[in-house]
Amino acid sequence: MRRADPQLHQQRRLQILEGAERCFRSKGFHQASMQDIANESGVSMGLLYRYFANKEAIVVSFADSDSAELVSLLAEFAASSSPLELWPGILRRMLKEASEPDYVRITTEVFAEALRNPKLFESLVQSDDTVRRALIDAIKAQQSAGRMVAQLDPIVAADILMGMIDGVGLRACLVRQFKPRAIERHIQDLVRPWFVAPA
Template sequence: MRKLDPARHDQKRQEILSAARRCFERSGLKGASIAHICKEAGISPGHLYHYFKSKDAIVATLSEAWLDNISRRFEQLPIEEGGVVASLVEEISQLVPSGPNARSQLVFEMLAESTRNAGMAKLVQAHSRRLRSILANVLRQGQQRGAIDPALDPETTATIMIAMIDGLKALPLRDPEADRRAVADMLQQTLAAMLKRDRAEKTGEISGRRR
């Protein structure tokens, strides 16, 4: 029996994932079939199924890889008090595409597919839970360092942040002529104002004056 070479196996998986990513960006989730992915990767369907059992499995692996990268980036945020909010806001802005990009449309294709595909629904929900957990953990660390408003609930705030990001991703579909850079800049300002500790202090001062 032929012995499996882990390095070569992983290399082939990465080649298939790269081919699938190109197909998804070019044709969308629904338009990119297994046959298209195999042609792009230069392999047969039988060969592909040796590495991934379905197209959903490929999408799940790409999703996990993206989240792993996001997690690593957030783990590297500076620990000094003054840089937490600025660094977090900058990292959040990196999740928003700055120009025409099929990857943002892919998100909405996954959401649409999840309404009729139970497996995709589980994938989307798991992706959302992990992204929320990543953001909430960073928010907690910022609160511990005294840089982020301690009154904010990390889980709820992370959910709002994801909703804001998804809203900006939907902008080119809603309004192709909108200035996404200007909207993204305003998103950064809004996030910074929402997270900063001095917001809570100022709110407390205003409330105190009203008593």
Template sequence: MSEKPAKPQVRNEQRCDQILTAATTCFRQYGFHKASMSIIAKEASMSVGHIYHYFENKESIITAISEKDQAKHNEMFAKFIAAEDPLESMLDHLDEGMNDCTNREQTTLMLEVWAEASRNISLHQILSKFDEEIRDQLTEIIAKSIAANHLPSKSKEELKTKANMMMAMFEGIMLRSHMNPEMNPHLLIGELRTLIKALILT
């Protein structure tokens, strides 16, 4: 028996994923600026017009890539927030965060996109929106962690500062993984665990 043809919505999702995968490869290989829509189309084995049917421009492609990444963060953060002690839940999943920060393909893409965002106002606004969402969720996780450990509450500004510091630590690991690819991420987890506990509980 022959397989039924994919439904239009499924086909659209598959096409979008195909384009996003191709764009990710091209952004890493050529850089955001040099990865033209024609290059992305060739990598995706599609026509340029077909890609424009799904995405208006490269910024909209980056938005879609960021949305997928954001959805992954949202799912994990929801688990932390729902836990009896969000801090312990977060520390239990620290190896996953370390894997993301030291994944060569993923971090190469992020560094390239960040570099382009320093010159591209539209792209900077897109990334700033997602950055703010992550920061707000981390702020909530930190506040609930402090409450779960029966510590004095912090001001909103203090909580945001702690969230910014935590994000800076993970972003710094991304950079270090490129500058020093020989570093041992498993050893870093122990040090990072100590730093995060000190950051949240003091």
């Protein structure tokens, strides 16, 4: 009996996810079929179903991967002695997809589907809540270290930030001359008073 090759398994999984992303970008979430994803990924339907039961499972994998990356960055931020220096890079990463119209269009389709699909909805809520909790914990850690202002409510701050980022995504879809870097600079200016200036 052949033993599974973990490296090959990961390569195949990544190959399928990359193909699915291309498919979703070109056709949209609803129009892309599992057959389309298999064709775009260069795998058989049988192999595709060995990795993902449906399109929703692919979406959850994307969401979990994104949240894991952000949680890692926020853990680094929480432990940093120079959080104000790290913060611009973290915000840029959080805004990365939000400023891409194709990504926001797909995300909007997925959220609409989630409103009809309780299982998908719960999975997306969990991924979002993972990032939200990591952001709250990071703010609390920096407050305890005296590097962010004590009067700041960590929960409200996290919700404001995530709400602004979600809003940026919608504006990127609706405004033709949208300038994400200018928006990023203004968000930086709004958040800077949350930090205690280094002595």
